[in-house]
Amino acid sequence: MDKNHLNGLLRPKSVAIVGASSTPGKIGYSVINNLIEGKYQGKIYPINPNATEILGLKVYPDVGSVPGEIDAAIITVPAKFVIEVADECGKKGVKGLIVITSGFSEIGRKDLEAELVKTANKYGTRVLGPNIVGTLSNSDHFNGSFAPGLPLPGKASLISQSGALLIALDAATYTRKVGFDKLVSIGNMSDVDFADIIDFLEDDKDTYCISLYIEGLKDGRRFIESARRAKKPVIALKSGISAHGAAAAASHTGSLAGATKIYGAAFKQAGVIQAADLNDLFNRTLTLSLQPAMKGDNMLILTNGGGVGVLATDSAEKYGIPLKFAPEELQTEMKKHMPEFGSAKNPVDLTGMAGNDWYYESVKYALTDKWVDGLVVLYCETAITNPTEIAIAMKKAIDDAGVKEKPVTISFVGGEKSDAAIAWLVENGIPAFNAPDLAVNAIATLREYAKIHEDGAAAEFVPNEKARKASLEIIAKARADGRNALTEIEAKQVFSVYGLPVTSTSLAKTEDEAVNLAKKVGFPVVMKIVSPEILHKSEAGGVKVNVKDEAAVREAFTTILKNAKAYNANANIHGIAVQEMAPWGTEVILGSTTDPTFGPTVMFGLGGIFVEVLKDVTFRVTPVSEDQADEMLSEIRGAPIIAGARGESPRDRKALTETIVAYSNMILELKDEVAESDANPVLVYEAGKGLKVVDARIILTKK
Ligand code: COA
Numbered sequence: 001m002d003k004n005h006l007n008g009l010l011r012p013k014s015v016a017i018v019g020a021s022s023t024p025g026k027i028g029y030s031v032i033n034n035l036i037e038g039k040y041q042g043k044i045y046p047i048n049p050n051a052t053e054i055l056g057l058k059v060y061p062d063v064g065s066v067p068g069e070i071d072a073a074i075i076t077v078p079a080k081f082v083i084e085v086a087d088e089c090g091k092k093g094v095k096g097l098i099v100i101t102s103g104f105s106e107i108g109r110k111d112l113e114a115e116l117v118k119t120a121n122k123y124g125t126r127v128l129g130p131n132i133v134g135t136l137s138n139s140d141h142f143n144g145s146f147a148p149g150l151p152l153p154g155k156a157s158l159i160s161q162s163g164a165l166l167i168a169l170d171a172a173t174y175t176r177k178v179g180f181d182k183l184v185s186i187g188n189m190s191d192v193d194f195a196d197i198i199d200f201l202e203d204d205k206d207t208y209c210i211s212l213y214i215e216g217l218k219d220g221r222r223f224i225e226s227a228r229r230a231k232k233p234v235i236a237l238k239s240g241i242s243a244h245g246a247a248a249a250a251s252h253t254g255s256l257a258g259a260t261k262i263y264g265a266a267f268k269q270a271g272v273i274q275a276a277d278l279n280d281l282f283n284r285t286l287t288l289s290l291q292p293a294m295k296g297d298n299m300l301i302l303t304n305g306g307g308v309g310v311l312a313t314d315s316a317e318k319y320g321i322p323l324k325f326a327p328e329e330l331q332t333e334m335k336k337h338m339p340e341f342g343s344a345k346n347p348v349d350l351t352g353m354a355g356n357d358w359y360y361e362s363v364k365y366a367l368t369d370k371w372v373d374g375l376v377v378l379y380c381e382t383a384i385t386n387p388t389e390i391a392i393a394m395k396k397a398i399d400d401a402g403v404k405e406k407p408v409t410i411s412f413v414g415g416e417k418s419d420a421a422i423a424w425l426v427e428n429g430i431p432a433f434n435a436p437d438l439a440v441n442a443i444a445t446l447r448e449y450a451k452i453h454e455d456g457a458a459a460e461f462v463p464n465e466k467a468r469k470a471s472l473e474i475i476a477k478a479r480a481d482g483r484n485a486l487t488e489i490e491a492k493q494v495f496s497v498y499g500l501p502v503t504s505t506s507l508a509k510t511e512d513e514a515v516n517l518a519k520k521v522g523f524p525v526v527m528k529i530v531s532p533e534i535l536h537k538s539e540a541g542g543v544k545v546n547v548k549d550e551a552a553v554r555e556a557f558t559t560i561l562k563n564a565k566a567y568n569a570n571a572n573i574h575g576i577a578v579q580e581m582a583p584w585g586t587e588v589i590l591g592s593t594t595d596p597t598f599g600p601t602v603m604f605g606l607g608g609i610f611v612e613v614l615k616d617v618t619f620r621v622t623p624v625s626e627d628q629a630d631e632m633l634s635e636i637r638g639a640p641i642i643a644g645a646r647g648e649s650p651r652d653r654k655a656l657t658e659t660i661v662a663y664s665n666m667i668l669e670l671k672d673e674v675a676e677s678d679a680n681p682v683l684v685y686e687a688g689k690g691l692k693v694v695d696a697r698i699i700l701t702k703k
Contacts, residue, residue, distance in 0.1 A: 005126045006200045009096025009192070010184065011140050012071035013042045016063055016094070018085050019076035019101075020046030022054045027100060028076040030146040031134065032057065038136075038143035038150050043068060063088045070094045074134060074144050079103030082130070083115055090123025096192075098144055099130035105188050106131050117191045132187035133163035136170070139181055139206040147183070154179015155208040155289040159197050161186050161215045162239075169213075169278075177426045178286045181206040189218055195226035202230045209289035211281060212236040212272075220266055220598035224621065227270035228458060233288040233449050237275040238263050262595050265619040269459075269628065271452040273445060280441075287431040287442040291407035293450035296373035297321055299443055300330075300366050301347035303378035303436075304354040304385075308413055309347035312378060312436040319444035323347070330369050337361045352382050356393035363397035367406055374407045374443045378436050379421075381414025387421035395428050407446045411439035459625035459661075461668050467497040468669050475673050475700060483532050484700045489577055491696035495679065498666035500659055502693040505579035511557045515550050517578040524548045524581045527556045529564045533571035535697070540567035546581060553578075582692040585683030586641060586651050589617070590660065590693075592667040592677045594701070600671045602664045604629075606638040607681040614638075622668040629660035642684070649686040656684055656691060675701045 015035070021028035028048075032055050035044050044057055045066045051059045060066050063073065063085070073089045075082060079101050089097060097120055104113040113130065120127045128135065134145025138153045147166065152173040160166040163185045173180055182204070184197055194217060201207045214236055217223045227234045267274045273288070275281035299321050303309040316323045323346050326334070331344035337358040343349040348366075350358050359377070366372050379390055391412070398408055410425055410432040412418040418434070425432035431442050471494045478486050486494065492502040504521060507530055508514035518525045529542030537543050541563030544556040560576055587607030595601050598621045605617030616637045620628055633642050633653060644650035659682070667674055676699040684691040 005095045005124065006192070006196060007095075008071035009098065009126055009128055010135055010182065010197075010200060011137055012096075012142065012144070014045070014069060014071050015040075015042060015142075015144060016045040016047050016060075016066060016070045016073040016089075017076065018047040018063060018073050018089070019081075020048045020051070020054050020059060021076075022048075022051050026076075027146045029054070031074055031076060031100070031144065034143040034145060034147070034149070039141045040143070041141060042071075045070065047073075063092045063094065066092065072096045072098055072144065074098045074100060075130075076100050079109070079112065079130075083112070083119055086116055086119045086125070086127075090120055090125045093123070094125055096126045096128060098128050098132070098134055099187075100132055100134055100146065101129075102131045104130045104190070113188060113190045121191065127191035129185070129187040130190060131163070132185035133166050134185055136183040137181065137206075145183075145185065151183055152177065152179040154181060155206075156180050156211050156285045157182035157184070157201050157204065157207040157209075158211040158213070158285075159184045159186055159194060159201075160213040161189070162213060163187060165213055169282075172282070176282050176286075177423055178282045179289075180211075193218055193222070195219065195222040198223075198226040198230055198234065202226075202232055208232060209285055210234045211285040213281070214238045214263075215240050217597050220595070220621070224266055224270040224598075227272050230271075233273065234271065235273040235275055235281065235284050235288060235445075236267060237278065237281040238267075261617070261619045262598055262601055262621070265601065266598050266621050268631075269621055273448055273452075283431075283433065283438055283442060284445045286426065287407075287409065287445050288449060290426075290429050290431050291409065291442075291446055292405050293453070294374035294407050294443060294446040295405070295450050297447070298324060298371055298373040299376060299440075299447075300326060300369075300372045300374075301376045301378065301440075302350060302359070302362055302366065303347050303380075304350050304352055304359075304382070305378065305380035305413075306349055308378045308380055308411065308436045309349055312376060312411075312440050313347060315437040315440035316444075319441055321440075321444050321447050327371050330366070330371055333365050333369070334362055337365075347378075352380070353384070355385055356389050359390055360393040360397045363394055363408075364401045367398065367401035367403040367408070372406065374446065375409075376436075376439050376443050377408065377410045378439065379410070379412045379414075379418070381412070381418045387412055387414060387417040388424055391421040391425050391432075395425065395430060398430065407443060409433070409439040409442040409446075411436045459623040459628060459664070461623040462665050463669060464498065464665065467499075467666070470494075470497045471666075471670055472673065475670075479700065479703070481532075484702065485532060485535065486698040486700070487530050487532060487574060488528065488537075488696055489530060491677070491698040492693070494670075494698060495663075495666070495693055495696050499662045500666070500679065500693050501655075501690060502696065503580045503582050505577050507575045508557070508578050509575040511554050514557050514576055514578050515553050518547065518550070518553045521578060521580045525553070526579045526581045527553070527560060528577045528579070529560050530574040530577050531564060531568075531571045532574075533568055534564060540564055542567070582683050582694055583685070585685045585691065587681040588642075588656070588684055588691075589678065589680040590663050590682055591617075591680065592622075592663070592674065594671065594675050595621070600664075600667045600674075602660060602667065604632045604660055605636055606641060610638050611680075620664070622664040624661055624664035626657050626661055629657035629664075632660065633657065651684045652687050652690055654687075655689075659691060659693075673701055675699050 334344035591603040
């Protein structure tokens with residue numbers, strides 16, 4: 001992305017309003033009024049063929065007649081005129097178009113939108129929108145929108161896919177006291193998208209935190225790359241998590257993939273902090289724009305009330321930073337600022353007698369204590385204290401401690417006086433809330449932000465030309481047969497060339513061949529029907545396990561064939577697979593699916609009932625690193641089973657992570673051919689003993 005063009009678009013030095021109007025109430029009027037009221041210092045050129053002056057500004061009949069350069073053109077003419085205007089702007093050398101006009105892809109006019117982008121890009125002009133409210137920048141006094149006014153100034157910038165929401169949030173910045181520098185409405189994202197603006201804001205000296213409202217990304221992978229590159233905190237609220245992609249899934253994995261899981265995975269991989277709802281987006285944005293990351297897990301809670309202390313302790317557990325007892329030395333210090341009956345353990349309960357001095361001394365000391373990584377200070381309004389004075393004492397303590405690298409979040413519970421104290425604290429740069437849960441959530445956000453930067457390097461795709469070639473041959477053969485799925489034997493061959501440990505499986509066409517293969521593999525064996533028309537083999541009576549000797553092989557061969565024919569008389573039967581019977585292990589499932597936004601993704605979960613009933617699975621966008629694979633093992637609810645629950649020894653975590661990495665490389669390399677796949681079940685043995693892929697399925701892409 002050309003930074004100069006984006007700068008022209010989002011921080012223009014001169015702006016034309018094409019469709020400027022002298023009629024109050026029209027958008028073309030409102031934008032000019034907003035620019036003037038916002039005290040925009042750049043040049044404003046209203047464009048209208050029929051007017052001479054609007055709001056005291058000289059009007060030009062068209063863009064070409066403007067004497068000076070134009071950085072951005074805000075377009076407020078009806079859709080049918082937009083292409084022509086874009087062409088005029090291109091000829092004039094305008095850097096970017098802010099297209100407020102609706103009536104493009106959002107109502108099915110993809111053609112018109114494509115033509116707009118093509119026309120503008122031909123001249124190097126970039127397009128923001130269409131179908132947007134506009135864009136606002138406090139540091140430039142630029143309100144190039146029909147939003148009510150510039151937001152409360154602050155250190156975060158917001159990119160919103162919903163224009164209406166941006167307008168609502170703009171007004172709410174004043175009541176919530178969460179300030180923003182830039183608000184960018186991104187609309188249909190015909191040209192400039194989230195990734196471009198994240199890159200821009202990363203370099204913007206007035207933005208410290210990047211806040212996103214996302215309905216759906218166009219290019220998920222580009223988004224991951226930009227967000228991952230960003231050194232500033234990126235926080236996102238994703239809406240529309242219900243119906244997505246999971247519709248016509250042919251594999252197990254496909255049916256389990258949904259927007260929530262895949263977006264959640266992508267955000268993790270991109271280092272994006274996810275907000276649960278609008279309130280959470282505001283609270284976390286406020287926190288991330290005001291406080292530093294929390295570099296360790298040691299959180300100290302200071303309180304004047306046991307109840308809020310316990311509530312905060314519960315929240316600490318909920319948000320993944322459970323409280324630890326404060327060390328002796330710290331407790332001894334804390335005891336100096338509380339009565340006999342106070343508690344210095346953690347939460348440090350200064351008791352209801354705590355006044356300005358005790359809060360001041362304990363906050364100041366706690367911040368300088370080497371054990372403390374972050375501080376949550378709680379206060380309940382009492383008759384013997386004044387909330388604003390307490391707030392002032394806390395702020396003074398923070399300043400006097402002189403410790404800039406440790407975060408502090410605060411909660412005041414009480415009435416109007418407490419609310420006023422909260423507002424005062426926020427205005428003075430400290431995130432403060434009206435509930436202990438919110439203060440703990442805030443500090444947990446700062447911990448999460450620090451952890452993002454502790455994470456290892458991004459995963460790298462490792463090409464495997466030999467495996468790719470061998471796989472493509474197998475796939476080509478299946479396609480030549482008119483099949484869109486591989487047989488189990490073929491799928492296992494593909495898995496195997498990519499280094500996945502599959503059970504050895506061979507095809508027997510006759511009973512004698514089956515006997516010979518069984519002898520070679522070693523008894524007992526498993527025998528399965530191989531037919532492209534019979535995907536649910538057990539259901540068809542097409543599987544026999546623990547086949548112990550030659551006679552049993554012969555009997556199984558006849559029975560399986562009989563059952564298969566009874567199940568589907570027209571099934572094309574390739575033969576019967578004879579395979580090694582893997583010893584019992586913990587059943588897990590690996591799978592892959594092609595997400596419409598992020599492309600190939602991998603899934604991991606516990607197999608059997610865990611996946612069928614509890615859907616206890618987790619996803620990652622490929623490629624997956626070993627660290628990320630290891631995270632996957634830890635984040636399912638059944639994680640203790642892998643770690644070794646109820647006296648069981650831990651499962652082979654290393655083999656499992658290596659297999660997930662190999663699997664992710666495989667499906668990324670074969671993304672044009674493989675739509676979905678499952679390795680189910682995979683039997684995992686105790687540490688050091690590896691695993692075996694017992695069954696495999698590959699569904700091909702439609703060609
Ligand atoms: N160059 C310059 N001005 C032009 C022009 C051109 N080629 N063609 C028309 N105009 C002028 C019109 O004469 C009019 O000015 P006037 O009031 O002096 O007559 C002005 O542009 C606006 O055109 P008009 O036909 O009155 O349209 P409108 O103001 O009713 O609606 C939009 C225009 C863009 C606001 C409307 O089409 C639209 O898209 N609305 C939705 C916007 C929205 O909600 N965006 C998304 C938010 S999430």
